[in-house]
Amino acid sequence: MGTVSKALSLLGFFSRSRSLIGLSEMARLSRMNKATVHRMLNELQAEGFVEQSGTGREYRLGPALLRLAALREATVPRRDLAQSVVDDLAARTGETAHASFLQGEVLSTITYAYAHQHGLQVTMEDAEILPLHATSSGHVVLAYSDPAFQKAALATALKSYTDSTITDAKLLQAKLADVRTSGFAEALSAFETDVHTHAAPLFDANQACIGALAIAAPAARMTPELRSLIRNALLEAAPRLTRLMGGFLPTDYARKDAAE
Amino acid sequence: MGTVSKALSLLGFFSRSRSLIGLSEMARLSRMNKATVHRMLNELQAEGFVEQSGTGREYRLGPALLRLAALREATVPRRDLAQSVVDDLAARTGETAHASFLQGEVLSTITYAYAHQHGLQVTMEDAEILPLHATSSGHVVLAYSDPAFQKAALATALKSYTDSTITDAKLLQAKLADVRTSGFAEALSAFETDVHTHAAPLFDANQACIGALAIAAPAARMTPELRSLIRNALLEAAPRLTRLMGGFLPTDYARKDAAE
DNA sequence: CTTATCGGTTCACTATATGAACCATTGGTT
DNA sequence: AACCAATGGTTCATATAGTGAACCGATAAG
Numbered sequence: 001m002g003t004v005s006k007a008l009s010l011l012g013f014f015s016r017s018r019s020l021i022g023l024s025e026m027a028r029l030s031r032m033n034k035a036t037v038h039r040m041l042n043e044l045q046a047e048g049f050v051e052q053s054g055t056g057r058e059y060r061l062g063p064a065l066l067r068l069a070a071l072r073e074a075t076v077p078r079r080d081l082a083q084s085v086v087d088d089l090a091a092r093t094g095e096t097a098h099a100s101f102l103q104g105e106v107l108s109t110i111t112y113a114y115a116h117q118h119g120l121q122v123t124m125e126d127a128e129i130l131p132l133h134a135t136s137s138g139h140v141v142l143a144y145s146d147p148a149f150q151k152a153a154l155a156t157a158l159k160s161y162t163d164s165t166i167t168d169a170k171l172l173q174a175k176l177a178d179v180r181t182s183g184f185a186e187a188l189s190a191f192e193t194d195v196h197t198h199a200a201p202l203f204d205a206n207q208a209c210i211g212a213l214a215i216a217a218p219a220a221r222m223t224p225e226l227r228s229l230i231r232n233a234l235l236e237a238a239p240r241l242t243r244l245m246g247g248f249l250p251t252d253y254a255r256k257d258a259a260e
Numbered sequence: 261m262g263t264v265s266k267a268l269s270l271l272g273f274f275s276r277s278r279s280l281i282g283l284s285e286m287a288r289l290s291r292m293n294k295a296t297v298h299r300m301l302n303e304l305q306a307e308g309f310v311e312q313s314g315t316g317r318e319y320r321l322g323p324a325l326l327r328l329a330a331l332r333e334a335t336v337p338r339r340d341l342a343q344s345v346v347d348d349l350a351a352r353t354g355e356t357a358h359a360s361f362l363q364g365e366v367l368s369t370i371t372y373a374y375a376h377q378h379g380l381q382v383t384m385e386d387a388e389i390l391p392l393h394a395t396s397s398g399h400v401v402l403a404y405s406d407p408a409f410q411k412a413a414l415a416t417a418l419k420s421y422t423d424s425t426i427t428d429a430k431l432l433q434a435k436l437a438d439v440r441t442s443g444f445a446e447a448l449s450a451f452e453t454d455v456h457t458h459a460a461p462l463f464d465a466n467q468a469c470i471g472a473l474a475i476a477a478p479a480a481r482m483t484p485e486l487r488s489l490i491r492n493a494l495l496e497a498a499p500r501l502t503r504l505m506g507g508f509l510p511t512d513y514a515r516k517d518a519a520e
Numbered sequence: 521c522t523t524a525t526c527g528g529t530t531c532a533c534t535a536t537a538t539g540a541a542c543c544a545t546t547g548g549t550t
Numbered sequence: 551a552a553c554c555a556a557t558g559g560t561t562c563a564t565a566t567a568g569t570g571a572a573c574c575g576a577t578a579a580g
Contacts, residue, residue: 002263005307008303015331016335019334019335023559024558032538034539034558035540035559035561036539038559039262043268044264046265047265061335062332063504067503071276072325075320206330245323246330248327262536282527283528284526292569294528294570295529295570298527317526
């Protein structure tokens, strides 16, 4: 590991619960010599990546990060990030993948990808609007949204799209509780008949759920093996996309890295 | 200059107009050896500070910056940043300094500092609301706001606070044009009689004006020397605070680093 | 086929990073 | 007051990690 990596890795020790770190503490955390850490912090400070808080002499993250993050955000649109992950998901699962984001009160699909491995596959429309109560993406967003938003969404009339659409608020609420414990949502024929979908949540920098990553497969093709493949793919890809967009996973978000 | 600083300085070559940089170009820009730059970019990439764009092999800023910037923002409130700059301004000019930010449609003072060098000084109230048309801070914000906002503000009734308050929209519009060319606003007795104020704009990451930094002095104390001192202090401090908050100066913002 | 680029790699050389031991302060305990 | 255990910061002999000219293979243009 080069000196540069070591220095940059120091920044990784800052977190929401540990926003100020002193020299000695940083040396302990990084298991590096105090003198080494001191020189690295000095260099990081010279470039604005850390600064010393006015009061104590402890270090905290610096203003240069804001500059660079703003540039990053300007140069890499969220859509492109989602596209790369969705492409990857479709290739790995052999099924249609899509990413949707909350835009105000509605969930809008901003990108999707087909797998081209089978003749039969679920097709998508550009910029499709997904009903929150009748899609797995919607369920996942509702499950992780703040209570006020969830309540408002459940209070509206729940339109039925298929025989299997959940139109009862109480039933849906129970389902959302399941989603929160398992970390993703599953729906069969809820929005379109014979379409089986899985979805996992996406979060922003404030740990708020802002959208979902989903896989849609023909119900006929669903087997325990495919189901497991899809779940594992989603559980890896959704946190990855969250990270790419600069988001944070909430602490209560169940990480099941080795889901069977 | 240590290796870490050199590596971090590479990030500084990215800008809105140059968001993708290839290895050779980066070597040219930084006047460093290609092999050196390559190794540095590799280390930066390993830590997520840069990444290679899908298409070409060029480098762009990476996702780790978003994570860290979000943490920075969470740990250092804007108010604290403004406070440190305002304290410094008051000490350097010997007059009252304050920082105000747009909150919706009104300009609200979030922090101020007295100099304690003179018996007579301009006093402030906590969380004071400043009228946009009758303060130098307001002028500066209006001058750099988008036309729609400016137009809406000028369309309302312009209340008179003193004999010198500008209440004519046309006159005010002319004044705002001056502010844009000079880079700051000056007002005498516009809001309070015998108070002479100077203000300079503050910008966010989208180069939008979000507030102003101002110095208020008793009119009786204003001399060409003090005026020059205040202007120089503001022209240094305002961009500095903008940078501390992760903002960008607009390209058309007159930088008069050596103002007389 | 030649001649530019490009991104990336190699390896002798040396500049740079390292860390044990060292200050000077600070705050708490006896 | 004296002592101890922290803190942030510094020194300097040692050796590790960084450097850069020259190289490669690929791609594109003339």
